[in-house]
Amino acid sequence: LGGHAPVIVCEDTDVRSAAITGAVRKMRNAGQVCTSPTRFFVHDSIFDEYTDTFVDRAAETIVGNGIDPGVEMGPLANDRRIEALTALVEDAREHGADVRTGGGRIGDKGYFFEPTVLVNVPDSARVMQEEPFGPLAIINPITSLDEGIEKANSVPFGLAAYGFTNRADYADRMVEGIEAGNVSINTLEASLPETPFGGVKSSGYGREGGIEGLQHYMIMKNVSHSISIV
Template sequence: MSSYPDLHLYIGGEWRKTATDLPVLNPATEEEIGRLPHAETSDLDDALTAAQDGFRIWSRTAPRDRADIILKASALMRERQEDIARAITAEHGKPLAQARLEVIRGCEFFEWDAGEAVRTYGRVIPSARGIRYIVHHQPIGVVLGLSPWNFPMSQPARKIAGALASGCSIILKAAEETPAGALHIAKAFHDAGLPAGVLNLVFGTPADISDHLIRQEPVRLVAFTGSTAVGRHLTTLASNHMTRVLMELGGHAPVIVCEDTDAKRAAVSGAVRKYRNAGQVCTSPTRFFVHESLFEPFLETFVKRAAATTVGNGAEPGVEMGPLANERRVPALAELVEDARAKGADLRTGGSRIGNVGYFFEPTVLANVPDDARVMREEPFGPLAVINPVASLDEAIERANAVPFGLAAYGFTNRADYADRMTDEVEAGNLSINTLEASLPETPFGGVKSSGYGREGGTEGLENYMIVKNISHSMDIV
């Protein structure tokens, strides 16, 4: 992993070190692979000043010119795919093949939003009273982006793409555990000729950074992806200053398997997707509600595929699942497993840490889990699946909706009436039928209930980064 980059802050078009730096660890080996500079308050103030200057330039830049720079940066990231992917695997642990796909997905976010940058249309509303009303979209201002550690490149890409395509400047605080993906994005935009101050990258103590920057008047939008608990806190801070927020928060995705589907095919696809990224995905399928007529063959097939998953260092060939991204996830998962077993759940495979070097955890399946088990209410954010039988679609929908989250949900059926019922009744911002793909760059992504609000991606995505101004123009000559 010699391609791991030298880490810096990026402020006002310049790379910066600080007096304080902390180690970045490889979760597969627990070895230090880099030193990450942590921003002081003075660095944050410099980033804010730079972002204000950048906004004045970028908001007046023609959408076509903004799109050209975004596309140029994306092309550079595609050329650098291998270096970026290897850095992601080193700091996060995911298999190299998955890291390569993440780089491409991040580029697709940039490319889609670059196309949308030239289509932020307004409209003209005629009036019988001789007044013409013009609806105009304008960039909202300086954006504070806060991205998580589970997708080091594609998660920052979503926020940067939306901000830049809309004409905003952005201060991005990426995850301290996985900083290289965001750093590579900043390098690509720097090399593509993005004006200084339009994109600024900082790292440090998350609470200190968010508390200091959210209270600053130039910050007009807080775009956050992370846990519901942190999202609620940030929303409260922002509300004190009437600052708009875009929140993509936690999930606990249900999967409804109806009696008319192919149990084994659904089980294999469910298991493969469950253990992608070691289950550290906010849309990861977790709570499987399987019709009782299919329960045993589904469970048997799922367990067999889970147990066959090749776990190891993501840099090694043939590995399907790497380690958890950080040490604290290991005891958190073990506690959920033990709580479920104590309440009567059946542990069918996995459930334990692997070895004593690296943050490896077995692909795990719990069956017949009672509703009072913690894992039925708390998102495991790891390689843990819960499989329970249900007697009907009514019961499956009721249990799917029984948590306060509503980010992603999935269903397997060949009946149109069942698909229609799930579409109407399952409480989720993203529902997938007979597929476990939750979103694409061209589709709006976000949650309901405690999974947040606002959307990223699709034609709806840029709306969060813009204000709508109504202009009244009298046709009378004064």
């Protein structure tokens, strides 16, 4: 029930802040979060600056035992995730993607995988349709917000989506146009306990959290009562 979550980065945003936020949040729990941002669609006028900043921060991620001081990212859940991510990276490389950092397993003990950034990934690559569920980010250029929304909606998933802009009209267009149960602007927080959380399309049905989540545990009773007025 994941979402292969898209991130649209518009040309008017604070590039460095958005890039660092994206790189740090992407590596949260080694990317094994259903709302993890994965597909970053960045306006071509800021693409190089954003990508360079993102790659540098991702490469600096400290990987290791999650209970050790200073560690920022732990291991994957099992060896199957190592195999799946390796296959997606190799497929993307074969289709012409640029592996800017990472791309492989770390050592031969545990299930540690390098923070990985793929750039200019063609639509034909498997990773554009298959959620990696790991520390792998895709960064592709766009020429307009409309193109970004179209790319965001190009998968059968729709759990979380994100946008970065300082323009209210851009924000409104993303909120209205992106097919996802949760859309966040200028933040990579997808939900709060007091708000409804859920997806659309192949990302599930129903909601948890908020009043809407409580309604699933309630039985509604419809009462019709006819009376005679004397």
